[in-house]
Amino acid sequence: MNPSIHPTALVAPGAQIDGTVEIGPYTVIGPHVKIGAGTTVGAHCVIEGHTTIGRDNRIFQFNSLGAVPQDKKYAGEPCELVIGDRNTIREFCTFNIGSPGGGAVTRVGDDNWIMAYVHLAHDVLVGNHTIFANNSQLAGHVEVGDWVILGGFTVVHQFVRIGAHGMTAMCSLLFADQPPFVMSQGQPAGARSMNFEGLRRRGFSPERIAAVKAMHKALYRDGLTLEESQKRIAELPGRFVGSEGDVAMMLDFLRTASPQRGIVR
Template identity: 75%
Template sequence: MSNIHPSAVVDPAAELDSSVTVGPYTVIGPHVRIDAGTSIGPHCVIEGHTTIGRDNRIFQFTSLGAINQDKKYAGEPCELLIGDRNTIREFSTYHIGTVQGGGVTRLGNDNWMMAYTHLAHDCLVGNHTIFANNAQIAGHVVVGDWVILGAYTCVHQFVRIGAHGMTGMGTVLLADQPPFVMSEGHPAAARSMNFEGLRRRGFSAARIAAVKAMHKALYRDNLTLEQAKERMTELPQRFEGCEADVQLMQVFLGGLSAQRGIVR
């Protein structure tokens, strides 16, 4: 395979498409599978039961598929799954899952992962997200589609971040962040909704108005969570095309744990 640098160490059992490019001094283990069009920079280590999809761009000094940092881990064959068209920048570290957490750490498609990002064991990251430099998520975190994590964001284990959300630089997120919410602070507080992001993604004025109404119910009108959820059921009659957005919020709020709650 002429696309593999002579100094790279690729285990003969690894499965690499013939179009995969591997840079100097990179090490790839026996249980790794890499699909067409993906490029691996120099000085990377890809190990464990790791599967990487098509057309990813993985930069130098990245560590993918190392054993997790859970003290309960006993060597089980857990996985790291990476989808298609992701950019993973320098010094990023993504670990395999644990048996207790489902066995899989997953990164979806079309994500933009900047330098020093960390995905701990059993994290599930959706599609079209942006993790700025040094964004770190602990074990069992779930990140929805189109989420943006500001630089130096730290997310507590078992926290969920709903789709289209955003965090400011240096945010410490200790509770679930509902869809569309923008948070900032240490610990994080809900500041607004990600209205500019929604406009850029083609949300209509009516859908954005519905998101504003959900924000008002959750954070402005001194309602209980159950009262806020009940008010949201009325929004599809008021704002055209918002049914899926309201359902997204309702499903998220229906999955809250008493331990974590939502960011306030």
């Protein structure tokens, strides 16, 4: 089966395009690109570099995927952009390949909903089931966990991490690591609450949500140091049934937080 490629599209020899792929008018596909089954690519896109795109993605018009990083140190090394399955990528997004100094791969997981004008710089790592609203801008080496929601015009400083199930408000500016479950707002962003409604929608039990509330209290309400907060959080599985995994994820994140950036407060 041959892919459905518009006559005006330019697909370089060497590109590996599954027979079920659709490519729209005036799109340009480079020689090192791989696109998996069921993916659709709209008009006027440029997909270049060592870019691998999985199955059943919807890539809308006017996207630039796989361009070289905006990094003066980059010298043409064969770094990668890897996009998983079932992602929606709306108009005017720019995803760059990785860089030799950061693992050499920019990676997007599965089932993400990425709105217009989103920028993913080199070596960004995005998990699964995220939502990035319009104009979210991620600098190099940013890491985003599963189920994160970024409000429109969120800007994330390089090397910052955002833990799973977190959320930012519109126009937030993140300079520090944001732990799992946290909702932040502001310039610079500060912690406002935990994403309790999101957890309910994902089927978290009342016990697990109560444990997240207790983590929020330890981190932000009781005036504890970060070390004291971690000790209190470590005791929570004995109080809340089913919270072991959530507590372990929080403690792992806090233990690896950058001492220079710290966490959002």
